[in-house]
Amino acid sequence: MSSAQSMIERRPPSVAHLFLSRVKATPDREAYRFPVPVDEHAADGAPGAEQWRSLTWAQTAERVKAVAAGLMALGIEAEDRVSIASATRIEWILADLGNMCAGAATTTIYPSTNSDETAFILANSGSRALFAENVKQLEKAVEQQDQLPDLRWVVLFDAPAELPPYQGLEVLTLAELEKRGAEYLTGHPDAIEKAVDALDKEQLATLIYTSGTTGRPKGVRLVHDCWAYEGIAQEESGLLAADDVQFMWLPLSHVFGKTLISGQISTGHVMAVDGRVDRIIHNLPAIRPTVMASAPRIFEKVYNGIAGRARAEGGAKYKIFQWAAKVARDHARVSQANRIATGRDSVPFALGVQHAIADKLVYAKIRAAFGGRLRGAVSGSAALAPEIGYFFVGAGVPILEGYGLSETSAGSCVNRSEDVRVGTVGKALPGTEVRIAEDGEILLRGPGIMRGYHNLPEKTAEVLEPDGWFHTEDIGELSADGFLRITDRKKDLFKTSGGKYVAPSEVEGKFKAICPFVSNVLVIGNGRNFCTALIALDETVIMPWAADHGLAGKSYAEVSAAPETQALINGFIQRLNGELQRWQTVKKFHLLPRDLDVEHGELTPSLKIKRPVVEQTYADAVAEMYAGANEA
Template sequence: MSSAQSLIDSGRADIVAGRPASVAHLFLERVAATPAGEAYRFPVPVDEHAADGAPGAEQWRSLTWAQTATRVYAVAAGLLSLGISPEDRVALMSSTRLEWVIADLGNMCAGAATTAVYPSTNADETAYILSDSGSRAIFVENEKQLAKVVGELGQLPELRTAVLFDGTGPVAGAPGLNVLTLAELEQLGAEYLEQHPDAVRRAVDALDKEQLATLIYTSGTTGRPKGVRLVHDCWAYQGRAQEESGLLRADDVQFMWLPLSHVFGKSLICGQIATGHVMALDGRVDRIIHNLPVIRPTMMASAPRIFEKVYNGIAGKARAEGGAKYKIFMWAAKTARDYARVTQANRIATGHDSAPLGLRVRHAVADKLVYAKIRTAFGGRMRGSVSGSAALAPEIGYFFAGVGVPVLEGYGLTESSAGICVNPAEDLRVGTIGTVLPGSEIRIAEDGEILLRGPGVMRGYHNLPEKTAEVLEPDGWFHTEDIGEIGQDGFLRITDRKKDMFKTSGGKYVAPSEVEGKFKAVCPFVSNILVIGNGRNYCTALIGLDESVIMPWAAEHGLAGKSYAEVVGDPKVHQLVDGFVQRLNGDLQRWQTIKKFTLLPRDLDIEHGELTPSLKIKRPVVERTYADAVTEMYAGANEA
């Protein structure tokens, strides 16, 4: 197979091959190596009666690796005292916070397997996941989350114990369910360790690399989600591969706000344990902007939508401040993109980040006027922000690269325990998803589908051997359903989802994500866009606008006091968006152009089931929800 069709990083494969059997082993190694080193930071409320405190105020505290180990061992021993056995499933349903990490590591050190459940999951699907996994215990964030479980106990005969992060328990209406607080579980564990001081060490020593470590249920767009079986070796591999690739370093401070029930966040915990760097945890999305200058991270992971919102927010603020400031921002944004493109091209050609003198001068001026403020908003020392789960529009990528906050696009799936490719910070290639992690392989099938193989690939879908056989070959190759190509430089590009590509009635193929990405690059008001056109005469789009950006514009254009739904229904806003659609169409092939569009009365969201927790659009759900709007856009299509 030619180098253009396959890709493997074997240079560091031997190092990765020497990994221990599990992340539990990695954790014990880390604690022994740097017991006094800072491990985790987390926010806590300040006592409102404190001299320097105020109601609602917070401060950040830390745990060392040794302090973390004390709590992890207590949780693990507490589970052992409750009769949890190797590979018993213990579910975890909580937002991102320190206790999530403590509970997950406690599970693994006890030999149990974590069933990850998003806190946004409804009661019915929560019950399905707990039943299908056979979970015997569950960690829940609070009594509101516990209520989902209590209401479905009749379907969960194996569930015996619930552990609350917040709240006091026990609760009414939960016969047969032993409800503890996390503190009570840790106390049980401490007492158990007094009698059996080597219990956790023995449990870790007994772990086998092929033993089940985690069940993560994919967010299915149709039908029930599938449980992805990830063994201990998957996570140990992720830890070592992220370390050896240089993605994470020992001197990093990583800000983790992503949901840890998602494979992306979970995998970065493994890399953090391998390198021993500091991780600051706070899953409250509305606190991201506030937290960044406080934490001052060097590394952060995110979904593309966050960077799009940041860009749109900066542009919207500049527009609101007046014509001169907006013109300066637009000039600076173009300069950033030009600078990033030129330096990237020269680096590829010569190995040096060079640019013509005139461009360097423009970039230096723009840096003082605009870029330095943006870097400060990110904390001032961000060396890279990893982006995954969906494609980042290249124009957005070039902008942040030029500003000095490089977005390192990567690639992976739940079925590959997240990362399989990532852009190196020292050789970022905007528009690609980077090079393969050490010890893994990628190849392109004859139809363009990306195939993966490596230690991080799942061992199958839980209780679904037929579904497993559909995607996992006997020799270990996993079918991703993504279409891509490998450049001569070894960088992988995704061109579309195999199942998302469609053909118009005229026989032309359209890659909707390509069109959607281009629109996000030209329209600063868009939040989400879904391009439609399978079997149709032409393409249309459903568009959700970013409320934080469109509402200030609306107030300045005679629409003050109106609701979001009223604003997007106003002809002025339709005309505004139409201008960006026409600009988009100018850069597309005729059969790709958007002939009609509908502005949605509200943006897409997780609560209505239109987005996955990682902010991917569930296309079938959205098309069903707005079927009437789609039908209207194609009314009279035969005459079009």
């Protein structure tokens, strides 16, 4: 038995157990960093300025225990659902850990969720309490209060000086809840330890509602054992280490962000928490993380930004960037191929010299933009274009693509920093099994698998076998040495009218690697005799280009419709088609008048494209692309 298997098999029943053990082991070590506004009257600050503050593990425990005891004082009992509707911030983590230590089950709600779906999640989960980031999130519940007979309490992270009374709801601030908790603990000093000791590993810990592309979301039932396993497995795999500094900006309402909290508690490393996407670039040099996680869209935007700036500078600088980008990809490819063949990372002498020169001219600046210490950037929730992956690996910013679903507590497979294989999602975490069904579907089994969909036994039976194998609905391939490659979503794979199968994500990924101006792309062709594409451009990259090509002063929509832009993108489409099989080629495309976004329901909160929504929204454009075509 390996030490990793032993650790996993001897894991505690819950993350609450892991948390109390962590506090006992390293009480004075830094646990979390978070930004706070600097007082406008402070000598060293100015209005709008911020500074980072820290909590040790002991200080974190004091607040978590106060939150947990406060919930107990309200009347929250074991497995009662307590929802959190908030962006990623330190209070989210305190609330979640407070829920777990009180024996309650966290139900997550994206702050961007509308009032109708918020009410559905609160009602379907039977939530008795809600942690709301602000009055805006509170009002979503109040609007649908007649549908929420179970909801009794709302705890606000940010509250105005005065709040109107809400009939049937007790509204209090987080500080007030913690004060009640502290008072409760004076009479019940060991209440938290008793509650944690009473936790069973199969007790419900979390309900995460899938952000799925169609229909009402389903509540994924994740028990305490799921998270305890994830924490230990992330540590044992080497994904996270005790001396790491992790930058957490991902939505904690999403399983990808939440699972990393388990790993952080297991290892005890520092986590810097700030969910504001517009602050990522500013925060990186301040935090100087050794590890961070992201959706592929962020890496694509960084790459597009680098390429766009180099193009704007023109002349020699652009040629140097193009050369350096090719060297990075060649170096990563050759090194990876040699590692697979011989077990050693090696490249020909000439390529090594070119790489060293390119490093001084280009790559060092890219690493500095990430803070200069990044040993690995975990990518998940959607596919990463391999060309983007090769570029960053070659530049010394290894992107560790991983794989998992809400139904698997996120972490199922991941590349390790010592053995990155671009184009794959790495090997399974210790304790997780992977196999490929006869039709190519990926099946997973292990402690991280959900225990079912909340109150949906029929839906559960469709994806979860009695022996524990979970049907992912993803198509993939497994190498002899255990690396998993995702080829497409089973439901997204389509067949042309000529009988040829097309994996749209493969074509879309190739286009993103070729075209630095693209933000989102959707390939269409199911039942058609050729493929087309709906394309949204990256505004931060296309608008500077437009200003230099006679389109200054035009709006984004006007730039997208301009003949000059159409010709630009057509050039990249022709390059794409040169890399594809005949039946995969994109014959026509349409540039969208705006980018896809969550607010219009075209992207999930984890930035996956809702294909049916986009196709319906732009049905006229799709019809025009196929007008007059023989589709028999």
